Amino acid sequence: xxxxxxxxxxxxxxxxxxxxxxxxxxxxxxxxxxxxxxxxxxxxxxxxxxxxxxxxxxxxxxxxxxxxxxxxxxxxxxxxxxxxxxxxxxxxxxxxxxxxxxxxxxxxxxxxxxxxxxxxxxxxxxxxxxxxxxxxxxxxxxxxxxxxxxxxxxxxxxxxxxxxxxxxxxxxxxxxxxxxxxxxxxxxxxxxxxxxxxxxxxxxxxxxxxxxxxxxxxxxxxxxxxxxxxxxxxxxxxxxxxxxxxxxxxxxxxxxxxxxxxxxxxxxxxxxxxxxxxxxxxxxxxxxxxxxxxxxxxxxxxxxxxxxxxxxxxxxxxxxxxxxxxxxxxxxxxxxxxxxxxxxxxxxxxxxxxxxxxxxxxxxxxxxxxxxxxxxxxxxxxxxxxxxxxxxxxxxxxxxxxxxxxxxxxxxxxxxxxxxxxxxxxxxxxxxxxxxxxxxxxxxxxxxxxxxxxxxxxxxxxxxxxxxxxxxxxxxxxxxxxxxxxxxxxxxxxxxxxxxxxxxxxxxxxxxxxxxxxxxxxxxxxxxxxxxxxxxxxxxxxxxxxxxxxxxxxxxxxxxxxxxxxxxxxx
Amino acid sequence: xxxxxxxxxxxxxxxxxxxxxxxxxxxxxxxxxxxxxxxxxxxxxxxxxxxxxxxxxxxxxxxxxxxxxxxxxxxxxxxxxxxxxxxxxxxxxxxxxxxxxxxxxxxxxxxxxxxxxxxxxxxxxxxxxxxxxxxxxxxxxxxxxxxxxxxxxxxxxxxxxxxxxxxxxxxxxxxxxxxxxxxxxxxxxxxxxxxxxxxxxxxxxxxxxxxxxxxxxxxxxxxxxxxxxxxxxxxxxxxxxxxxxxxxxxxxxxxxxxxxxxxxxxxxxxxxxxxxxxxxxxxxxxxxxxxxxxxxxxxxxxxxxxxxxxxxxxxxxxxxxxxxxxxxxxxxxxxxxxxxxxxxxxxxxxxxxxxxxxxxxxxxxxxxxxxxxxxxxxxxxxxxxxxxx
Numbered sequence: 001x002x003x004x005x006x007x008x009x010x011x012x013x014x015x016x017x018x019x020x021x022x023x024x025x026x027x028x029x030x031x032x033x034x035x036x037x038x039x040x041x042x043x044x045x046x047x048x049x050x051x052x053x054x055x056x057x058x059x060x061x062x063x064x065x066x067x068x069x070x071x072x073x074x075x076x077x078x079x080x081x082x083x084x085x086x087x088x089x090x091x092x093x094x095x096x097x098x099x100x101x102x103x104x105x106x107x108x109x110x111x112x113x114x115x116x117x118x119x120x121x122x123x124x125x126x127x128x129x130x131x132x133x134x135x136x137x138x139x140x141x142x143x144x145x146x147x148x149x150x151x152x153x154x155x156x157x158x159x160x161x162x163x164x165x166x167x168x169x170x171x172x173x174x175x176x177x178x179x180x181x182x183x184x185x186x187x188x189x190x191x192x193x194x195x196x197x198x199x200x201x202x203x204x205x206x207x208x209x210x211x212x213x214x215x216x217x218x219x220x221x222x223x224x225x226x227x228x229x230x231x232x233x234x235x236x237x238x239x240x241x242x243x244x245x246x247x248x249x250x251x252x253x254x255x256x257x258x259x260x261x262x263x264x265x266x267x268x269x270x271x272x273x274x275x276x277x278x279x280x281x282x283x284x285x286x287x288x289x290x291x292x293x294x295x296x297x298x299x300x301x302x303x304x305x306x307x308x309x310x311x312x313x314x315x316x317x318x319x320x321x322x323x324x325x326x327x328x329x330x331x332x333x334x335x336x337x338x339x340x341x342x343x344x345x346x347x348x349x350x351x352x353x354x355x356x357x358x359x360x361x362x363x364x365x366x367x368x369x370x371x372x373x374x375x376x377x378x379x380x381x382x383x384x385x386x387x388x389x390x391x392x393x394x395x396x397x398x399x400x401x402x403x404x405x406x407x408x409x410x411x412x413x414x415x416x417x418x419x420x421x422x423x424x425x426x427x428x429x430x431x432x433x434x435x436x437x438x439x440x441x442x443x444x445x446x447x448x449x450x451x452x453x454x455x456x457x458x459x460x461x462x463x464x465x466x467x468x469x470x471x472x473x474x475x476x477x478x479x480x481x482x483x484x485x486x487x488x489x490x491x492x493x494x495x496x497x498x499x500x501x502x503x504x505x506x507x508x509x510x511x512x513x514x515x516x517x518x519x520x521x522x523x524x525x526x527x528x529x530x531x532x533x534x535x536x537x538x539x540x541x542x543x544x545x546x547x548x549x550x551x552x553x554x555x556x557x558x559x560x561x562x563x564x565x566x567x568x569x570x571x
Numbered sequence: 572x573x574x575x576x577x578x579x580x581x582x583x584x585x586x587x588x589x590x591x592x593x594x595x596x597x598x599x600x601x602x603x604x605x606x607x608x609x610x611x612x613x614x615x616x617x618x619x620x621x622x623x624x625x626x627x628x629x630x631x632x633x634x635x636x637x638x639x640x641x642x643x644x645x646x647x648x649x650x651x652x653x654x655x656x657x658x659x660x661x662x663x664x665x666x667x668x669x670x671x672x673x674x675x676x677x678x679x680x681x682x683x684x685x686x687x688x689x690x691x692x693x694x695x696x697x698x699x700x701x702x703x704x705x706x707x708x709x710x711x712x713x714x715x716x717x718x719x720x721x722x723x724x725x726x727x728x729x730x731x732x733x734x735x736x737x738x739x740x741x742x743x744x745x746x747x748x749x750x751x752x753x754x755x756x757x758x759x760x761x762x763x764x765x766x767x768x769x770x771x772x773x774x775x776x777x778x779x780x781x782x783x784x785x786x787x788x789x790x791x792x793x794x795x796x797x798x799x800x801x802x803x804x805x806x807x808x809x810x811x812x813x814x815x816x817x818x819x820x821x822x823x824x825x826x827x828x829x830x831x832x833x834x835x836x837x838x839x840x841x842x843x844x845x846x847x848x849x850x851x852x853x854x855x856x857x858x859x860x861x862x863x864x865x866x867x868x869x870x871x872x873x874x875x876x877x878x879x880x881x882x883x884x885x886x887x888x889x890x891x892x893x894x895x896x897x898x899x900x901x902x903x904x905x906x907x908x909x910x911x912x913x914x915x916x917x918x919x920x921x922x923x924x925x926x927x928x929x930x931x932x933x934x935x936x937x938x939x940x941x942x943x944x945x946x947x948x949x950x951x952x953x954x955x956x957x958x959x960x
Contacts, residue, residue, distance in 0.1 A: 159889075
């Protein structure tokens with residue numbers, strides 16, 4: 001072909017000549033044939049046909065994911081923003097595209113930049129679903145030693161890692177949660193701009209969060225100048241911060257670099273969530289303990305650290321939460337508190353009183369109810385609790401009632417997590433997980449979740465449910481919330497469930513709402529303040545109610561403004 | 572490759588190493604790996620090198636079970652699902668390429684020779700199998716099986732499928748003799764190169780033209796963008812340039828300092844620097860010592876110890892005092908434009924790579940059909956990318 005450089009491999013000439021002179025050693029005819037057949041099986045016979053699927057017999061991507069991979073390959077030439085809504089499997093799309101370019105021999109050196117909390121999960125998914133030997137970056141030498149490296153952007157941008165990353169020519173760069181690069185003045189943005197790359201995928205569910213400029217910045221990272229200069233972009237397409245004009249034309253331009261599928265597009269079926277509150281009546285002794293602890297916590301909290309007990313507010317809040325979970329959890333904290341107070345302190349006596357109350361209790365209404373529930377469900381169940389003491393107790397309690405269970409904690413090593421997941425899938429009926437156990441495991445084979453205690457941070461509730469309610473879950477997901485009547489737990493559940501319809505929200509929606517609430521503190525801290533500062537149950541209920549209204553209001557406005565805002569982004 | 576083919580392939584592969592099949596079940600296969608296979612697909616280089624270094628005469632053979640159906644794994648056995656994309660399958664492929672690279676075969680024509688009891692000449696052919704890859708931002712491969720007559724120089728295509736129809740043997744049969752080679756293998760290679768050029772000339776060139784058009788289009792956008800950037804924000808460009816210049820001056824000063832330091836070190840008779848010291852500060856290119864001239868396998872085969880290899884070739888951890896979070900320099904718009912242009916060329920620029928798959932000498936009594944030497948244009952594509960099996 002004219003003007004197309006041809007490199008002809010003739011490294012074989014010398015070895016062959018040598019063998020001819022020595023008359024050997026010669027290889028076997030059969031292996032010669034096999035080598036040819038292998039080459040034929042691997043050859044890419046067509047420019048425009050997805051090759052990766054024949055290498056992934058165990059993967060069954062959804063049609064929209066295949067469509068995305070094809071469009072990126074054929075129309076976008078390997079540089080694209082993947083902006084599907086949350087939960088539609090952007091990781092699968094990115095993995096498919098990555099595999100495709102690897103199979104074609106067009107990408108070898110690949111960098112995946114993700115938030116630190118997702119590094120392990122990405123590495124694992126690339127291994128398990130795509131057979132890609134990705135490594136999580138830990139040591140400096142790994143940048144060079146390994147072809148596919150998954151790292152957090154915050155590590156990568158820091159010296160000495162930065163100099164390695166900026167020195168390597170990456171065949172492919174993938175960035176997850178790319179909306180974090182919306183501001184072009186940040187280090188992260190500038191760092192990513194400096195990375196040399198051939199193909200590039202930016203993954204985000206929210207290409208525009210607040211302003212049109214964010215989208216411009218993202219696209220400029222991918223293809224500088226695609227939308228012209230920022231001033232030209234503004235005058236051509238931007239009406240107000242959140243309003244676009246010449247939408248048709250803009251959409252055309254954006255379509256060239258961005259793919260966005262929405263749940264509402266159809267074709268993607270999510271099973272529904274069925275939420276159920278399970279009210280639990282405490283026995284008189286349990287009720288007494290709860291009230292005793294609550295009173296104690298309030299007093300000490302208001303006395304402050306300078307008070308008689310000198311407890312910091314954190315351990316008091318913990319105690320308050322624990323007593324809602326189980327008496328075992330509360331006992332451990334009380335024990336530690338007792339150890340820490342001076343021997344002659346009057347507080348010590350109060351603590352001992354509470355401990356005595358614990359000793360008097362011989363029922364465990366919540367655990368009994370749980371057993372009853374599990375027996376009724378008669379299927380795999382995941383129980384979430386915040387506390388290890390509760391977890392241990394529950395495991396024993398379930399065992400005593402003939403129910404097999406395995407524990408799961410965030411502190412487990414990866415291999416142990418996998419082992420426990422495996423045991424749960426194949427041997428045990430129940431998985432008892434503490435909070436941190438959430439990330440990085442997929443438990444779609446289970447569709448029953450029991451929230452044994454309620455986290456005060458709604459995001460954590462969402463994460464819990466997200467473990468089972470995701471793409472790949474084939475059944476409706478049942479969520480059972482245990483709520484002890486007349487406790488804080490009941491109020492929290494009331495707020496999360498009744499007031500803000502947390503469980504009915506689409507995955508990811510809460511994220512945005514909380515971001516827009518622009519609270520000075522996190523939602524959780526606000527809850528703590530309300531609970532601790534309220535002098536009466538009534539006051540607390542009222543304040544929580546107000547909070548619920550605020551969230552609702554934001555959600556309403558969001559639903560209204562959203563169409564206008566994302567008009568440009570959506571196709 | 573269908574699962575049935577995968578299984579047949581693996582069975583033939585194992586058979587050619589005379590592997591001991593422990594169990595052959597319709598759904599799976601248990602095999603004791605022979606040494607050569609173990610080396611290629613066993614994933615235990617350290618054990619292997621230990622065996623060799625210690626001169627241990629026996630070794631514990633690896634026993635593997637390959638399952639060919641993902642849902643029907645044998646019970647009580649650690650089986651791995653083998654399919655085209657499995658890492659083990661890729662290793663097997665690589666192993667066949669390594670052990671099926673060069674051949675020398677003779678045609679054994681039954682009947683004629685022994686009947687007449689007269690010697691029959693065999694014509695020397697060079698058979699080479701090539702993978703021609705058309706590359707831009709996409710890729711297509713064309714497999715070419717060329718045969719070059721070394722006695723009476725000419726080139727035929729699809730030579731290997733012709734070979735498959737002949738009875739071949741690795742030793743020269745009785746009552747046969749070989750004709751002399753009138754051209755060298757190097758000359759034959761030249762003929763092959765011409766043939767490849769001819770095949771490429773007949774190929775549809777739209778892919779390359781499209782790729783070039785795309786490249787031009789993208790370059791034009793880029794050109795316009797940076798021109799506008801320079802026009803609208805000249806100050807930012809200058810600012811950056813000044814900043815950069817300042818930093819350059821600083822780094823120049825630093826460079827001198829380190830030069831002096833080095834001189835001092837040399838004077839004080841210190842040993843040469845540790846590799847870590849040689850890592851230059853940004854934005855200088857990476858340290859040279861990370862270039863690895865050979866793989867660890869090659870190194871080990873040549874008798875080196877793994878630890879020595881890692882010491883010599885590993886990337887040292889940058890010492891703490893050299894880590895500098897303050898040091899940060901953005902590219903100037905010019906540098907940025909240049910980088911982007913390089914990226915675009917890298918992505919789109921059409922190019923062709925011709926790789927050698929395997930080949931060898933074939934002494935033949937039969938002649939390949941001459942018609943395939945110059946196929947018509949319409950037939951060329953199917954021939955060129957046709958399958959032989």
